Amino acid sequence: MEKLISLAKRRGFIYQGSEIYGGLAGTWDYGPLGVLLKESVKKLWLKLFRDEREDVYGLDASIIMNPKVWEASGHVAGFADPMENGEQFNVMFKTSVGAGEEATTSYLRPETAQGIFVNFKNVVDSFHPKLPFGIAQVGKAFRNEISPRDFIFRQREFEQMEVEYFVKESEWEKSFEMWRQTMHDFAKRVGIGEVHELDVEDKDRAHYSKKTIDFEFEYPFGRKELWGLAYRTDYDLRQHSASSGQALEYFDEESGERLTPHVIEPSLGVDRTILAILNSAYTEDKLGGEERVYLKLPKDIAPIRAAVFPLLKNKPELVEKAREIYKMLKSEFGNIEFDDNGNIGKRYRRQDEVGTPYCVTVDFDTLGETKELEGTVTVRDRDTGEQKRVKIEDLKERLS
Ligand code: ATP
Numbered sequence: 368m369e370k371l372i373s374l375a376k377r378r379g380f381i382y383q384g385s386e387i388y389g390g391l392a393g394t395w396d397y398g399p400l401g402v403l404l405k406e407s408v409k410k411l412w413l414k415l416f417r418d419e420r421e422d423v424y425g426l427d428a429s430i431i432m433n434p435k436v437w438e439a440s441g442h443v444a445g446f447a448d449p450m451e452n453g454e455q456f457n458v459m460f461k462t463s464v465g466a467g468e469e470a471t472t473s474y475l476r477p478e479t480a481q482g483i484f485v486n487f488k489n490v491v492d493s494f495h496p497k498l499p500f501g502i503a504q505v506g507k508a509f510r511n512e513i514s515p516r517d518f519i520f521r522q523r524e525f526e527q528m529e530v531e532y533f534v535k536e537s538e539w540e541k542s543f544e545m546w547r548q549t550m551h552d553f554a555k556r557v558g559i560g561e562v563h564e565l566d567v568e569d570k571d572r573a574h575y576s577k578k579t580i581d582f583e584f585e586y587p588f589g590r591k592e593l594w595g596l597a598y599r600t601d602y603d604l605r606q607h608s609a610s611s612g613q614a615l616e617y618f619d620e621e622s623g624e625r626l627t628p629h630v631i632e633p634s635l636g637v638d639r640t641i642l643a644i645l646n647s648a649y650t651e652d653k654l655g656g657e658e659r660v661y662l663k664l665p666k667d668i669a670p671i672r673a674a675v676f677p678l679l680k681n682k683p684e685l686v687e688k689a690r691e692i693y694k695m696l697k698s699e700f701g702n703i704e705f706d707d708n709g710n711i712g713k714r715y716r717r718q719d720e721v722g723t724p725y726c727v728t729v730d731f732d733t734l735g736e737t738k739e740l741e742g743t744v745t746v747r748d749r750d751t752g753e754q755k756r757v758k759i760e761d762l763k764e765r766l767s
Pocket of ligand 1: 510512519520521522523524525526527592593594595634635636637638639640
């Protein structure tokens with residue numbers, strides 16, 4: 368963990384929040400490479416949980432909501448953890464909305480789910496979806512955790528990726544199983560090594576949930592919750608119907624009846640996902656007799672897809688050709704880096720450490736010193752260290 372935190376800071380993945388002021392407990396800032404990693408994790412999640420499907424809609428709800436939302440959801444009364452003295456402490460962050468006498472107390476959302484429930488009727492009215500269907504949201508959530516710890520594992524400000532999937536009561540098990548599978552697929556795609564399922568016992572489940580599975584990961588500080596999958600019954604929609612006076616129902620054309628859908632919720636923390644990815648990817652090995660550290664990240668989420676090098680910095684013809692290739696690849700992939708600093712070995716090691724899958728080197732053969740090799744470059748593989756010559760016109764495909 369120490370090694371990972373230090374690599375994350377040194378190489379611009381994750382910094383302590385407000386660091387120059389001594390930090391602020393439970394807050395972390397994503398640096399340039401962390402941002403790229405985080406964006407691709409969210410993009411892949413959206414692809415699997417929303418875009419590849421026909422039955423999931425997107426949403427981006429407000430972080431500050433009417434406080435009645437949190438009364439109806441049960442958070443005002445019960446979203447609390449015990450302090451050292453045994454007293455219950457509600458972990459919702461309070462905030463004040465409006466000026467002077469007009470000011471009212473509200474909360475920063477402690478989960479993205481409620482933004483989805485309060486928009487259930489809006490989405491139904493605009494799109495008339497058939498059951499089952501889902502609404503997906505990615506966004507920040509805030510919890511005034513009593514003891515934030517373990518790097519980005521337990522933060523006071525973090526990000527969630529959630530789907531509320533609305534089903535007929537009789538069909539909940541089928542949908543639960545389907546999302547369980549999708550969560551495993553997602554773990555595989557982002558390169559999370561092993562995920563363990565824990566069937567949460569009755570006494571540990573939220574009172575409204577009839578089944579919950581915790582997906583756990585073996586972090587360096589122990590096996591802990593990574594994500595959750597819960598069958599939330601019709602609790603939330605019923606609570607908001609009763610509280611708001613608006614019928615949050617669904618009209619089933621087949622049977623001609625009005626019903627309150629039941630809900631399956633896959634809930635994934637972005638930051639815990641990133642921590643599990645980094646832990647799974649962190650590798651120390653020996654290559655060509657030398658110790659090295661590298662991140663074995665899947666190429667679709669690696670912050671830098673490829674780095675382009677001129678063999679030598681002081682040969683303008685090499686630099687010019689390398690920059691030309693760099694620009695071509697950058698316009699295709701975006702996340703391409705140019706590096707001409709230090710010897711090639713050092714450049715490889717720098718890229719290994721941030722998980723760059725490919726390094727492309729322009730040498731004198733590229734320019735035609737060896738006639739048969741003119742117009743080719745070397746592509747070096749991060750995991751094996753192997754180098755192969757590839758034609759410049761085949762590079763895009765090779766790196767895809
Ligand atoms: P824990 O028991 O570890 O506090 P939880 O059961 O309260 O977690 P949920 O309410 O199920 O967590 O939230 C869904 C997901 O949001 C979690 O699986 C996790 O990935 C993420 N998450 C929850 N709290 C935090 C936090 N303080 N920091 C980072 N991620 C969090």
